[in-house]
Amino acid sequence: MGLKLTIADQSGAVVASDLTLEEAAMISITRLVTAAAAVFALATLCPAQENVKATNLGKGAEFKGKKVEMKDKGKVVYLLSFTAGKEFEATTDGTKNTDVNLYVFDKAGEDVGKDDSPGPKSSVKVTPAKDGKYKFVIKNAGGDNTVTFEVKVAK
Numbered sequence: 001m002g003l004k005l006t007i008a009d010q011s012g013a014v015v016a017s018d019l020t021l022e023e024a025a026m027i028s029i030t031r032l033v034t035a036a037a038a039v040f041a042l043a044t045l046c047p048a049q050e051n052v053k054a055t056n057l058g059k060g061a062e063f064k065g066k067k068v069e070m071k072d073k074g075k076v077v078y079l080l081s082f083t084a085g086k087e088f089e090a091t092t093d094g095t096k097n098t099d100v101n102l103y104v105f106d107k108a109g110e111d112v113g114k115d116d117s118p119g120p121k122s123s124v125k126v127t128p129a130k131d132g133k134y135k136f137v138i139k140n141a142g143g144d145n146t147v148t149f150e151v152k153v154a155k
Contacts (some may be wrong), residue, residue: 052077054135060088065150070140072098078136080151087127087154090136094120098142107132120145 019027052075057063060080068076082088090113094100102122104113112134115122126134138149 054079056133060134060151061086061153063151065148067146067148068138070094070100070138070145070147072143073139073141075137075139076149078138078149079133080136081133082128082131082153084128084130087125088151089123089125090149090151091124092120092122092138092147092149094140094145094147096120096143096145098140098145100145100147101139101141103137103139105135105137107134109135120147 054077056079057066058080060082063080066078070076090102090104092100092102098120099118100120100122101116102114102124103111103116104124104126106112106128113124113126115124122138128134136149136151138147140147
């Protein structure tokens with residue numbers, strides 16, 4: 001029992017062929033393996049954006065600092081509340097010479113400051129326009145590191 005296969009080749013011509021059951025099965029398996037390889041390659045080359053849950057650390061004026069063990073290509077997200085008009089400076093410092101970057105966002109999600117310079121130290125100064133929570137995103141690249149995150153609020 002043969003199967004009839006109709007294929008359009010590169011020139012657009014239609015080619016008909018009688019296939020055995022084994023040949024049809026091999027074509028199906030080849031297509032399945034090719035599709036699986038394509039999906040795997042896509043997943044490897046284009047990883048989904050890593051969602052990291054934000055940790056609320058309370059009021060910025062009362063925050064005493066935090067040490068965090070960060071993996072290579074790791075990210076942590078913190079929330080702190082601040083009072084309008086009181087400048088704060090957020091800093092990071094790693095014990096190893098990896099690239100630690102600091103990003104600060106207001107409650108609307110707007111970027112209000114960043115330090116993405118190379119090295120383990122970062123510093124961002126912000127004077128809040130309104131009372132509210134600010135999000136601090138710390139990213140590490142170049143190896144594991146112990147990172148100290150501190151915030152100082154002007155008196």
